[in-house]
Amino acid sequence: MRGRYFTTLDEDHDSYEGNCASVRGGAWWYNNCKQFNPTSIFNTTLKLTCNGLSRAVTQLQLKIRPSICDSSHKTIHLTDTGCGCAAPEH
Known part of the structure; x- marks a missing residue:
């Protein structure tokens, strides 16, 4: 994107x-x-090829992070007025 x-x-x-x-x-x-x-x-299929094997993608997970957050944040609260990011749990 x-x-x-x-x-x-x-x-x-x-x-x-x-x-x-x-x-x-x-x-x-x-x-x-x-x-x-x-x-x-449209009923189309996304196929990916890896090591010569073609596989249809059967599931998709889309993850979106505001650009103001950095990669150290794992949870984003979309109702917050700021970044709203929480530190990752260990």
Whole structure:
């Protein structure tokens, strides 16, 4: 996602001349409309190849951290007015 803005049906922030959220059927941090989108309505499969074996991705976990938090924080409280990060538990 690396600095990309989130594109939705009503907010087009991708580099495609149209709206990728409209074309692909779901909002995402698009650069162009050809990348994988887990919010898409289309029944597509993401396949990854490792050591010559191709495997379909059957689960996806998306983790988002505000850029004001550093990697030492593991929990973020989204209702806080500041960073709201808690130190990692050991």
